[in-house]
Amino acid sequence: MRDVASASGVSPATVSFVLNGVSDQTISPATRQRVEEAARELNYVPHGIARALREGSSRIVLLDLDPLFRGGGTESYVRGLEDELAQHGHVLLVHHDSAASRSSMQAVIDGVRPRAVISLSGLYGPERDAADDGGRVDGLAAHSAVQVRHLVDAGHTSIAFALPDGDRATRLSAARLRFAGESARTLGVEPPIELRLPIDPTDAGARVTDFLARQPKVTAIATFDDVVALRLLPVLRTLGIAVPERIAVIGFDDIEYGAFSTPALTSVHIDAEGFGRTAARRALGLDEESTSPAVPAHVIQRESA
Amino acid sequence: MRDVASASGVSPATVSFVLNGVSDQTISPATRQRVEEAARELNYVPHGIARALREGSSRIVLLDLDPLFRGGGTESYVRGLEDELAQHGHVLLVHHDSAASRSSMQAVIDGVRPRAVISLSGLYGPERDAADDGGRVDGLAAHSAVQVRHLVDAGHTSIAFALPDGDRATRLSAARLRFAGESARTLGVEPPIELRLPIDPTDAGARVTDFLARQPKVTAIATFDDVVALRLLPVLRTLGIAVPERIAVIGFDDIEYGAFSTPALTSVHIDAEGFGRTAARRALGLDEESTSPAVPAHVIQRESA
DNA sequence: TGGCGGCACTAAATCGAATTAGTGACGCTC
DNA sequence: GAGCGTCACTAATTCGATTTAGTGCCGCCA
DSSP states (O other): OHHHHHHTTSOHHHHHHHHHTOTTSOOOHHHHHHHHHHHHHTTOOOOHHHHHHHHSSOSEEEEEEOGGGSSTTHHHHHHHHHHHHHTTTOEEEEEEOOGGGTTHHHHHHHHHOOSEEEESGGGGSSSOOSOOOTTHHHHHHHHHHHHHHHHHHTTOOSEEEEEESSSTTHHHHHHHHHHHHHHHHHTTSOOOEEEEEOSSHHHHHHHHHHHHHHOTTOOEEEESSHHHHHHHHHHHHHTTOOTTTTOEEEOSSOOGGGGGSSSOOBEEEEOHHHHHHHHHHHHTTOSOSSSOOOOOEEEEOOSOO | OHHHHHHTTSOHHHHHHHHHTOTTSOOOHHHHHHHHHHHHHTTOOOOHHHHHHHHSSOSEEEEEEOGGGSSTTHHHHHHHHHHHHHTTTOEEEEEEOOGGGTTHHHHHHHHHOOSEEEESGGGGSSSOOSOOOSSHHHHHHHHHHHHHHHHHHTTOOSEEEEEESSSTTHHHHHHHHHHHHHHHHHTTSOOOEEEEEOSSHHHHHHHHHHHHHHOTTOOEEEESSHHHHHHHHHHHHHTTOOTTTTSEEEOSSOOGGGGGSSSOOBEEEEOHHHHHHHHHHHHTTOSOSSSOOOOOEEEEOOSOO
C-alpha cells in the first residue's frame, strides 16, 4: 500500500480511503483516479492478514464439515455457499472434521479468525447451538415431509424408512427418521417403521425378507437417500418383489444414477445450492435469520413410486 | 499476551520467549513457570492472525481440491494430511474449487497467506507446476502398474482400460490411461485399449457388446476406479459374459462395496492416507522432496480377476 | 482583516505477536 | 577495583492495513 501511495503521491491513508470507498471522506476525482491507476499498475492486492488483524476477523467463512455429510447434496451446498460469499468479497474454506482432529476446530478458529463459522457437525444433536446453516436442517424436515407425502398421496398407509446399517451416519439418519415420523403423523398415517439395510446384499436380502414377513402391511419404503435406495432396488429384485407394484420405493437427493436404475428411481430433488446461498447471506448478516427461506423441494417422479 | 505478561510480572517479550521456547534466550526456571502458569490460568491462545502478520504466513496449509477428486481415496488423503499437519501445529483448510470460482483461488491465497498450497487441480496437465502432492501422482503411475501387472501375471495379453464416459474426470482418467499404457509396454504387452463406459446401463451394454465384437482378443479389463468396475460388472452379467472366465475385471481404490459385488471385485488398495502424510511433511519442508516415498499399493485379490 | 467552515488530505495510533538491540545486575579475573 | 562477560530480562520496532484526530489552505462573510 505504501508503494501505491508513493507512486500516486499521496499518503497510505488516502490510498485506503480510495480503495475501500470510504464514504465519509472527500477525495478529489483527480486523486482518486491517480490512486486507482497506481494500484492497478502495481497490481496491488490488499494483504488479507493485515486487514484481518485490524478488523478483528478475516474475510473467511469456515464450514465445519463432518465426513457424515459426504454426498447428500453437500457438494451443491458448498458451491452455493462459495458463490454467494465470493459475491461479497468473502471466501469459503472447509475444515474436514475427522474424528481424530475433532479438537482441532478451535485451533482453526483461533488461527484464521473467520467472519463466521457454519457447522453442520453438531447440528443434529438435541442442542442445535451451532451456527445457522441456511435452514438446511429445517429444510430437511420439510423435505422429509415431501417424501412421505408422495407415498401417502399414492394411497400408502404403511410405510418403512430404510437407512444404512452401521454407525456411519447415525445422527443424520436418526433425524431423518424422526422427521419422517412427524410428517406421517401430520398426514394421518402410522410413523414409518425403521429398516436398517446392511451393506452386504446377501445380508440385506435376509433382512428385507425378515422385515416384510413381520410387517406384511408395508407397501412402500422411503429411503434415507438415493444411495440406500439404489442398494435396495436390486435386493428387492433378487427376492422377486415387484417395484412399485408390491413395494414402492422413493429415494432422497435425486442423484444422477437414479434415472438409470431398474426400475428408474423416484426421488426428492433438493435445492442444496439454494440453501448454501441462504447460509452464506445469513453468515454475513445480510438476511434476517427469521425470514424462513423458501427453498423448495419437489418429487422427481420416475418408476419406483 | 499483555495480560499474561502483567499477570506474571514480566514483559510481553519474555512471554513470547517462554511460550515459543526460543532457544537463544535464557529464561530462569522460576520465570518460565510463572509465565506458563499465567498463560494456562488465563487460557491464552496465540492470535493466529497477528502471528501470521509478523511471520509472513499463517500456519495454514491450503488444499486446492477440484470436484474431479471426489472419491478415489481423497477422503483418506485429506485425513492423512490433516493429522500430520496437526502434529506440527498446522491446520488444513480445503478450498473447493468449483468451476465458477476458479479465479477465487488467488483471493484465498492473498486472504490467508497459507504456509503452503497443495494443488491437486492442475496436477495432471502437461506442466505439473503445482505444489508437491506427496507423490500421489507418481504413486498413481506406480499403482497403475500394479493393476496392469496383476492381469499380465495372470496371463492376459490383451487388456482394455475402462473409464467413465463424459467429461467429468477427463484429465485424471487420461493420466491413468497413459500410466496403464506405459506399464503395459514395460511388461511387454500391448497398451490397454480405451473403453468409455456410459452411465446408462443400456447404453453401456451396447458399448461393451460393440467393443468386444471389435476387440475379440481382449480377456481382461482394468478400470479407472472401483466405481466404474462396479458399474461394469452388472453390465457384463446382463450380457451373459462370465467374469472372470471370459473377461477378468480389476478395479482401483478398493472401496467398501467391492467386497459385496458378484463376483467380488479384485482391486488395488492404495494408501492414500500415507500420501497425505507425506504431502504434509513435504509441504512443511520436513522431508526432502527427492526421497521418493515408499507408499505401497497391493492387489486385493477377490473373485473378478 | 479576522474568523469561521468546509475541503482534501496527512500523521499517528492501532490490531497482537515476534524479534532485534539493548540494559542493568552480578560474578569473575587480573 | 576497573573491565569484561554472562545472565535474565525489557524497550522498541516491525508486519500491512484501517481509522481517528488533526492540519493547512482556500473561500466567504461581517
